[in-house]
Amino acid sequence: LLAPFIILTFSAIALDDWLEYGQNIASTHFVSTNGTSFEGTSINLTIGQKFEPIVTNLTVDSQLETIIWNGTQIFIVNLSGGGIIAQFSMGAELLGQPAYFNGKYFALVKNGSDSLFYKLNLTGSGFSLDFSLEIGDYDDVESQGIKCVQTSGTNYCVFMDINNTIYRVNIDSDSFSKFEVTRGIRNTTILFLRVPAIGDLDNDGNYEAVFSF
Numbered sequence: 120l121l122a123p124f125i126i127l128t129f130s131a132i133a134l135d136d137w138l139e140y141g142q143n144i145a146s147t148h149f150v151s152t153n154g155t156s157f158e159g160t161s162i163n164l165t166i167g168q169k170f171e172p173i174v175t176n177l178t179v180d181s182q183l184e185t186i187i188w189n190g191t192q193i194f195i196v197n198l199s200g201g202g203i204i205a206q207f208s209m210g211a212e213l214l215g216q217p218a219y220f221n222g223k224y225f226a227l228v229k230n231g232s233d234s235l236f237y238k239l240n241l242t243g244s245g246f247s248l249d250f251s252l253e254i255g256d257y258d259d260v261e262s263q264g265i266k267c268v269q270t271s272g273t274n275y276c277v278f279m280d281i282n283n284t285i286y287r288v289n290i291d292s293d294s295f296s297k298f299e300v301t302r303g304i305r306n307t308t309i310l311f312l313r314v315p316a317i318g319d320l321d322n323d324g325n326y327e328a329v330f331s332f
Contacts, residue, residue, distance in 0.1 A: 168189055221269070270326060
């Protein structure tokens, strides 16, 4: 059953490029597009995560790196050579699809018995936890995911917990709003990956966010 909910409105901006990456636990794969040419490769690793890894030019050089959250640690991996550049101990486990937006890393994590929204500043040699928002018990956000967008100069990240509460986090002011969705049911035995899609669905110049169940 696909149940779309148009719940947020943003000013639309066009994307100049599109990259898509996929992975499995045993290895990380990536494919990139540059104009009309395509490149693909596979790097076998002894680390992995059950969600898509983040791929970006984290170290601001001419090469791409991937960010993999494995267990309670973050690994920064050079995609050209496959070597691990850095490894950080976070003391928390990844619960949903992370996002990398405007130079920051956003993740839903389990820390003890709590589920949290993390805003991280990552570099090639260290990290800082810039903002932490408590969501609830750890099973409230498991298998959920984050999408981020900019509108009218303000940056937001959006995600939903398993109780069908939508969080819109203003990542500039580290504040948030919550929206209750009455449709859909809580299910603690079957968890769905619910990463919102964001786009201008009705061509009115504003963004809408869509969740599926």
